[in-house]
Amino acid sequence: MDIKRSIGPASVVLLAWLACLPSISFAASDQLAADFALKSLEGRNLRLSELRGNVVMVNFWTSRCGVCRQQAEALQALYAQHAEAGVRLLSVNFDSDPHRAREFIAGAGIDFPVLLDERREVSRLYQVRSIPVLVIIDRDGRLRFRHDDYRAGREREYQAQLQELLEE
Amino acid sequence: MRPRCPVPPNRSRAYRFTCRASGWLAAGLMAVLMPAIADDFTSIDRDVQALKQEVLALNRDLFMLEEELLFPANTQVAVFVSMDVGEFFQLDSVSLRLNGREVANYLYTDRELDALLRGGVHRIFMGNLRAGEHELVAVFTGHGPHEREYRRGAELSFEKGISAKFVELKISDVQRRLQPEFVVREWD
Numbered sequence: 001m002d003i004k005r006s007i008g009p010a011s012v013v014l015l016a017w018l019a020c021l022p023s024i025s026f027a028a029s030d031q032l033a034a035d036f037a038l039k040s041l042e043g044r045n046l047r048l049s050e051l052r053g054n055v056v057m058v059n060f061w062t063s064r065c066g067v068c069r070q071q072a073e074a075l076q077a078l079y080a081q082h083a084e085a086g087v088r089l090l091s092v093n094f095d096s097d098p099h100r101a102r103e104f105i106a107g108a109g110i111d112f113p114v115l116l117d118e119r120r121e122v123s124r125l126y127q128v129r130s131i132p133v134l135v136i137i138d139r140d141g142r143l144r145f146r147h148d149d150y151r152a153g154r155e156r157e158y159q160a161q162l163q164e165l166l167e168e
Numbered sequence: 169m170r171p172r173c174p175v176p177p178n179r180s181r182a183y184r185f186t187c188r189a190s191g192w193l194a195a196g197l198m199a200v201l202m203p204a205i206a207d208d209f210t211s212i213d214r215d216v217q218a219l220k221q222e223v224l225a226l227n228r229d230l231f232m233l234e235e236e237l238l239f240p241a242n243t244q245v246a247v248f249v250s251m252d253v254g255e256f257f258q259l260d261s262v263s264l265r266l267n268g269r270e271v272a273n274y275l276y277t278d279r280e281l282d283a284l285l286r287g288g289v290h291r292i293f294m295g296n297l298r299a300g301e302h303e304l305v306a307v308f309t310g311h312g313p314h315e316r317e318y319r320r321g322a323e324l325s326f327e328k329g330i331s332a333k334f335v336e337l338k339i340s341d342v343q344r345r346l347q348p349e350f351v352v353r354e355w356d
């Protein structure tokens with residue numbers, strides 16, 4: 001009987017925890033970010049490890065995600081503000097058709113490199129299960145922060161984390 | 169320079185003497201100790217440098233040990249990419265198939281191409297193969313003369329013996345044909 005009675009509250013707690021999962025951001029200070037190379041929309045190949053020495057933001061998105069546009073605009077503003085201080089941004093698109101990414105970019109006024117992950121190898125490497133995802137990598141190439149969703153105002157948190165990594 | 173001692177004129181001569189003597193003593197001590205302190209710092213710096221060297225050597229030994237364990241010489245196969253000149257071909261990627269299975273697909277960045285053109289050699293694949301006949305197919309993609317998209321394959325059948333096997337994929341220019349050439353060859 002006791003067990004049955006406790007199942008109710010336990011399931012509520014479990015559901016609440018599951019509902020919170022997408023918004024979890026964590027610090028993984030010792031994990032080296034997996035290296036990758038992808039072709040950009042302009043046709044250049046870019047490799048993450050070549051940006052060592054900079055604080056790097058990598059965001060994963062598709063053109064079908066509405067909130068990705070809001071995040072892209074927020075990231076564009078952050079990138080413009082911190083680029084001179086040594087912040088780089090790689091935007092990984094995993095649409096199967098690169099034309100969609102092009103249209104998306106044209107509408108959002110973005111000037112950071114957009115990389116095409118048509119085979120979804122990098123998205124799998126970074127275990128992207130929801131979109132958008134943003135990871136922030138420090139100057140030594142360690143994966144320090146990860147955000148598995150975006151809500152308006154989140155950029156303040158991104159900014160604080162960038163500031164922290166820039167000051168190290 | 170004599171050590172100055174702010175002694176009021178109404179003080180005794182003994183007081184003045186003591187004050188000056190302590191000044192001389194302090195200056196003497198400083199003169200003796202300063203080189204010793206500087207020596208200590210130099211010695212610490214030397215120790216730190218020696219420690220760094222030891223860590224680097226240890227790291228190298230560990231790396232070599234790991235390679236030997238993961239890829240023993242009797243099964244080891246390594247494939248390298250090199251470039252010569254590169255006027256007629258700008259490399260974009262190399263895809264490698266070994267016995268029909270894709271084992272590497274590598275995109276080259278501008279910096280890596282620059283390193284290749286300066287004589288660098290890139291190890292694109294390292295793995296294990298048992299002794300016997302094997303087939304290697306390399307597909308090069310990039311831009312050829314007049315910025316045309318270029319895709320070319322090259323293959324090699326080789327016999328793997330009991331020693332390590334090294335294969336080179338060499339991209340070079342053929343001036344008389346104004347075309348790139350892709351050669352797959354075994355290292356002796």
